[in-house]
Amino acid sequence: MKRRIGVLTSGGDCPGLNAVLRGIALAAEKLNFEVLGFLDGFEGLLPPGTFRVLDRRSTSGIMPRGGTIIGTTNRGHFVAKVGAGDRTVVAAQVIEDARKVLSNHGVEALIIVGGDGSMTTALQLQEAGINCIGVPKTIDNDLEATAMTFGFDSAVAAVTDALDRLHTTATSHKRVMILEVMGRHAGWIALHGGIAGGAHMILIPEIPFSYDAVVEAIRMREERGSVYSLVVVAEGAWPAEGQPVMRHGDAGEDRFGGIGGVVAAEIAARTGKETRCTVLGHLQRGGPPTTLDRILGTRFGVQAAKMAAAGHFGSMVSYQNYQVQHVPIADAVNRLRLVSPESQMVQTARDVEISFGD
Numbered sequence: 001m002k003r004r005i006g007v008l009t010s011g012g013d014c015p016g017l018n019a020v021l022r023g024i025a026l027a028a029e030k031l032n033f034e035v036l037g038f039l040d041g042f043e044g045l046l047p048p049g050t051f052r053v054l055d056r057r058s059t060s061g062i063m064p065r066g067g068t069i070i071g072t073t074n075r076g077h078f079v080a081k082v083g084a085g086d087r088t089v090v091a092a093q094v095i096e097d098a099r100k101v102l103s104n105h106g107v108e109a110l111i112i113v114g115g116d117g118s119m120t121t122a123l124q125l126q127e128a129g130i131n132c133i134g135v136p137k138t139i140d141n142d143l144e145a146t147a148m149t150f151g152f153d154s155a156v157a158a159v160t161d162a163l164d165r166l167h168t169t170a171t172s173h174k175r176v177m178i179l180e181v182m183g184r185h186a187g188w189i190a191l192h193g194g195i196a197g198g199a200h201m202i203l204i205p206e207i208p209f210s211y212d213a214v215v216e217a218i219r220m221r222e223e224r225g226s227v228y229s230l231v232v233v234a235e236g237a238w239p240a241e242g243q244p245v246m247r248h249g250d251a252g253e254d255r256f257g258g259i260g261g262v263v264a265a266e267i268a269a270r271t272g273k274e275t276r277c278t279v280l281g282h283l284q285r286g287g288p289p290t291t292l293d294r295i296l297g298t299r300f301g302v303q304a305a306k307m308a309a310a311g312h313f314g315s316m317v318s319y320q321n322y323q324v325q326h327v328p329i330a331d332a333v334n335r336l337r338l339v340s341p342e343s344q345m346v347q348t349a350r351d352v353e354i355s356f357g358d
């Protein structure tokens with residue numbers, strides 16, 4: 001029998017996942033490994049094990065496709081995290097069952113493509129004796145252990161496109177247009193998308209805003225003859241005198257969303273200007289990956305296959321200084337990379353007259 005490695009995609013999907021799977025399949029073939037793609041995240045590891053073989057043929061043509069051809073979930077038996085910083089323990093029996101499934105199928109190493117929560121699970125599997133390799137994934141780009149994750153560029157492109165569209169309708173109607181984007185703890189998508197799409201205001205979790213400053217910025221624009229404004233609001237943004245808008249999901253996880261509508265209502269009430277809110281939602285997570293995400297995904301996939309063959313278990317692929325390398329998974333979990341209010345990016349935005357509502 002050929003030597004085997006397994007792979008699964010876990011957590012929220014993201015453009016570029018299929019490029020990773022294709023990269024793993026093609027690189028593994030060269031290294032003489034067969035690849036089993038376990039279905040629907042870690043759930044595919046439950047007995048008897050559900051998977052499909054990922055090879056040259058089954059991964060042909062998948063790179064431009066969004067999502068993941070082997071399915072994913074951020075629910076189920078293996079959830080090791082329900083909110084930022086929270087860690088729960090995956091039941092020992094569930095891990096033991098997964099270990100047996102992998103060993104029965106002759107799988108020597110398991111590649112886990114996921115975000116912070118999935119890496120927390122990976123660490124627990126590794127501690128229980130399953131050879132794990134992590135591939136970082138999140139559109140939020142908020143993992144400290146890697147300078148970049150695939151999916152982020154595609155999300156930013158979606159935000160930029162939405163702002164371009166909102167721009168023309170905003171100018172025609174002389175309105176304030178709010179665009180709520182993803183980013184629960186980190187404002188990277190809002191910051192990059194806002195700059196690229198020519199937003200006039202960007203509200204992010206790292207810089208609590210004040211409604212007085214928000215309204216003042218819109219008034220200033222009016223004084224200078226600009227009678228419309230584009231405002232990007234990250235879902236985790238919050239007023240210094242208030243709270244983030246969030247609710248607890250069915251599985252106990254924190255879910256954000258709704259701050260855009262609150263900001264729109266407040267601006268309308270205080271300025272008397274016509275204001276509309278668009279929530280971009282999962283449009284920024286679906287669809288084809290950008291060129292950058294296809295390349296990054298391919299590089300991450302190839303690196304993960306090589307790490308599996310070389311026995312670098314307990315490690316996660318990491319992108320640093322334009323090179324793909326690896327770091328211990330243990331060093332990667334629970335370390336979010338947030339936007340620094342003093343950073344050059346924020347300063348650049350301020351220099352082109354973008355307000356942060358502070």
Ligand code: F6P
Nearest residue numbers: 012074138139140182183184285
């Ligand atoms: O972490 C990725 C992310 O897209 C967040 O930006 C967003 O808050 C969340 O997932 C949405 O999750 P779900 O698809 O479960 O609604």
